[in-house]
Every structure is written in structure tokens, then in C-alpha cells.
Amino acid sequence: MKSYIKSFLFIISIATGITVDSIAKPIAATLTMGKNKQDFPGYVTKADDNNIYVSQFEDGSAAAGYSLASIHEISWREPDDWKEAMELWNRNDYTGGTAAFGKAMEDYKGLAESKHPLMKDSIGALAVFYYMECLRRTGKFSSMMEPYLKVQRVNLGSKWQDQIRLFQGWSHLAEGKWKPLNLMMEAYETKESEIPGVGDFTVAPNELPLKAEINVHHMAQIAFLRAKSTDELANVLNAELSELDPNSDETLEQRQKLAIEIGVMRSKALTDYSRAFTINYGQERGLALRAMMASMRLIKRMPNFSTNFVMQKEAHGIAKLFNGISPSNMPAELSDLLQAPVDPDAGK
Structure with missing residues (x-):
């Protein structure tokens, strides 16, 4: 049988003018081919668009090539290293x-x-x-x-x-291509025109949903990527804002416009970071932890964080969740968020 296979493959290789140099680790497979759909076991070493190369030896030596058009089916035997x-x-x-x-x-x-x-x-x-x-x-x-x-x-x-x-x-x-990334993520959004009530302010701009047909594992990635790009683009605008004279009447309108835009973008980023670590129940742990860290860092960067109890409580909640999942990965600069904030209105 082996002699027949070797002769058969050798004849085909001569007929097609195919070389038999092996460039891959051999994989055991059974090829079903010919008019009678006969099975030929061997070791596949490589393939191109038209031909496949097979050896009768486990080490892949003396591989012969023949046309994929002559094959009806290939049954692969999964290698041990692939199983591992x-x-x-x-x-x-x-x-x-x-x-x-x-x-x-x-x-x-x-x-x-x-x-x-x-x-x-x-x-x-x-x-x-x-x-x-x-x-x-x-x-x-x-x-x-x-x-x-x-x-x-x-x-x-x-x-x-x-x-x-x-x-x-x-x-x-x-x-760090934040604009191309942000534009790419827009393709996954449900547009405002497709959502009833957006014009009547029933859906906030930062809550535009992703398209329904996207699976939750991809949604988590999209939410994170959209959040990260929005967050970074907001930082660019914030740098522009910091360069403007805060006491100049001439820049007042520009500063107000930038401040509003930055606020909306950061709000959207926070919403998306939250989606990234909740939308698929945090099944992808690394992504969930990255989204939590980004959320905490963004909240701490907010101008009024030090006096805003609601923000402090939100950051504390995320910190507790993060620490419960992976305490060894809590960044030192965020560890202060593990301490519960004090409500300034308590007891009033």
C-alpha cells in the first residue's frame, strides 16, 4: 500500500512539475481522492493555492505534490502540540x-x-x-x-x-492612532437617526448603543476601543484648553465650547469603559481589568473629583470590584480609592 501511494504521488508530482521541498512540520492526514474516492494516508508538509504536498514518512521527507482539484476531502489528525x-x-x-x-x-x-x-x-x-x-x-x-x-x-x-x-x-x-480608531468604532454604532426619541432627548448622546447583531464578546472590545480613543481625544482637547488664557475675555467662548465638548467626551468614555467590563460579565478578565483601571484614572482626572462625592463613590465601587478580582494588579496610584469616601452631607 505504501509503495502504491509513493508511486502514485511521485507520478503526479512529475506530471505537474511540482517541487517537493518541505517548509512545514508534517501533519498526519487522510486524503480522499480520485474517481473512486479512495483514502490515502500520509503526512502533509505544505500547500499552495493549487497543490498539496504529502509524504509517506512521518518526518515529511520525500514529499510529493499533487493537485488539490483531485481531492474530495482531507481528514486531519490533530497534532499533540496543537492539542496542548x-x-x-x-x-x-x-x-x-x-x-x-x-x-x-x-x-x-x-x-x-x-x-x-x-x-x-x-x-x-x-x-x-x-x-x-x-x-x-x-x-x-x-x-x-x-x-x-x-x-x-x-x-x-x-x-x-x-x-x-x-x-x-x-x-x-x-x-496611538486615536482618530482612525474612533472613526472605525463609529461603524459599529446604531446611528441617532435609527433610534426613536433621540431628537426629544430621551437617549443621551453618550448612550448610543452598538448594533444588535454584534456578539457580546466583540461588544466588550468595541466599547473599550471606543472609550480609549474618546478618552485620548478628550485629553488632546484638554491640552488645547490649558493653553488658552483663563482670564481672557477673547478666549471665553472658545474655552466654554472646549470644556463642554471635553465633558461630553469623557462622559461617553466612562460609559463605554463600564460597558467593557460589564457587557459580557467580565468574561475576558484582562480586558475587564484594563477597562476598570482606565475608568478609575479618568474619574480621578475629572476637575471636580476632589469635591464630588458621587464621583468618589463611583471610583471607590470600581476599586473594590477590581481589588476583589485581582488585588495584586491594583496600581499604587489608584489604591487610595479603596478607602470609602465620606459623604459631606452625612448627618445634616
């Missing part, structure tokens, strides 16, 4: 997953970019996706730039595309 990587993912061990999927991305890169339908969602392509997700979930946003270019090229199906589009938002965040 997925176990890390399922345990939420994203640090370990980063290393495991990074290695898999390199080992199985020969399968990743084939655009043939039979090669959709191959281990090589999925490795790039999960590697990026592990980087995102561990906050290594700047490291996502190179694999982001790869994930756009690999052959992944429709179920992965919404998250792949969101990877662009995280790349904007890594580069």
Missing part, C-alpha cells in the same frame, strides 16, 4: 498560549496561506489567529503589528472575520 496549545487557550493561560501558538505559527506556516477551500481553517491559519488573540489578551498590543499583516493573508472562514477586523482597532491602539 488549545488546552492552554481553554485554561485561559494566554501567556503560555502565546509561546505555543507562536511556535505552531512557525511550524505550520506552510499550510496557512493556501486559498483553496479545502485548506480553509487549517492549523497553520488558526495558529496565527490564536497567537494574535493571546497577544491581545495579555496586553502586548505593539507585538500584534507583524502578525496582523499575516492574519489578513491566511485562509480563515467567515466565523473568524469579525475578530480579524477588530484586530485593526487594536493595531490603531498600539500606534
Whole structure:
């Protein structure tokens, strides 16, 4: 049987003029092919848009290539290293997953970019996706730039595309491109014109919802990215405001306009940060903690925070929640929020 397979693949490789250099770790698979739909076991080493390369040896040596058009089905045997990587993912061990999927991305890169339908969602392509997700979930946003270019090229199906589009938002965040990020997030919003009553002030501007068809895990990311970009753009306006003469009548109107705009933007950012750590019940822990920290920092930056009991109470509540989830990660500059604020009107 092995001799027949070897001869069969060798003949096809000669006929198609395909070289047999292996560039990927072999994966055991069974190929169903030919008019009689016969099964041929072997070890796949790589694939391009038209051809797949298979060896009869476990080490992938002497791989022969043949046309994907002649194949009806490919049944893959999941490699042990891939099972281990997925176990890390399922345990939420994203640090370990980063290393495991990074290695898999390199080992199985020969399968990743084939655009043939039979090669959709191959281990090589999925490795790039999960590697990026592990980087995102561990906050290594700047490291996502190179694999982001790869994930756009690999052959992944429709179920992965919404998250792949969101990877662009995280790349904007890594580069500090706040305006492009903010504009990108607008595409996920339900527009004012689509909501009854907005013109009658029944829905506040900072409470515009996200489109209903978006799943909650993506909603949490969108809320955070929209909050972060809005927060940073408000800081830019605040810097402009600080440069204006606070005692000049000539700048009074401009200062008032900027102050109002900054207030609305920060209110919107706070709403979105809250969405980010509550909308999916904080299932993505790293994202929830980042959103909580950003909320606390933003509240503390508010001009009247030191005298506003409502703001202090809100920040204290978030601090207690954060500390209950991950006390070791509470930033030193926010630890004072763990102390309950005193109501100035108590006892009056």
C-alpha cells in the first residue's frame, strides 16, 4: 500500500512539475481522492493555492505534490502540540498560549496561506489567529503589528472575520492612532437617526448603543476601543484648553465650547469603559481589568473629583470590584480609592 501511494504521488508530482521541498512540520492526514474516492494516508508538509504536498514518512521527507482539484476531502489528525496549545487557550493561560501558538505559527506556516477551500481553517491559519488573540489578551498590543499583516493573508472562514477586523482597532491602539480608531468604532454604532426619541432627548448622546447583531464578546472590545480613543481625544482637547488664557475675555467662548465638548467626551468614555467590563460579565478578565483601571484614572482626572462625592463613590465601587478580582494588579496610584469616601452631607 505504501509503495502504491509513493508511486502514485511521485507520478503526479512529475506530471505537474511540482517541487517537493518541505517548509512545514508534517501533519498526519487522510486524503480522499480520485474517481473512486479512495483514502490515502500520509503526512502533509505544505500547500499552495493549487497543490498539496504529502509524504509517506512521518518526518515529511520525500514529499510529493499533487493537485488539490483531485481531492474530495482531507481528514486531519490533530497534532499533540496543537492539542496542548488549545488546552492552554481553554485554561485561559494566554501567556503560555502565546509561546505555543507562536511556535505552531512557525511550524505550520506552510499550510496557512493556501486559498483553496479545502485548506480553509487549517492549523497553520488558526495558529496565527490564536497567537494574535493571546497577544491581545495579555496586553502586548505593539507585538500584534507583524502578525496582523499575516492574519489578513491566511485562509480563515467567515466565523473568524469579525475578530480579524477588530484586530485593526487594536493595531490603531498600539500606534496611538486615536482618530482612525474612533472613526472605525463609529461603524459599529446604531446611528441617532435609527433610534426613536433621540431628537426629544430621551437617549443621551453618550448612550448610543452598538448594533444588535454584534456578539457580546466583540461588544466588550468595541466599547473599550471606543472609550480609549474618546478618552485620548478628550485629553488632546484638554491640552488645547490649558493653553488658552483663563482670564481672557477673547478666549471665553472658545474655552466654554472646549470644556463642554471635553465633558461630553469623557462622559461617553466612562460609559463605554463600564460597558467593557460589564457587557459580557467580565468574561475576558484582562480586558475587564484594563477597562476598570482606565475608568478609575479618568474619574480621578475629572476637575471636580476632589469635591464630588458621587464621583468618589463611583471610583471607590470600581476599586473594590477590581481589588476583589485581582488585588495584586491594583496600581499604587489608584489604591487610595479603596478607602470609602465620606459623604459631606452625612448627618445634616
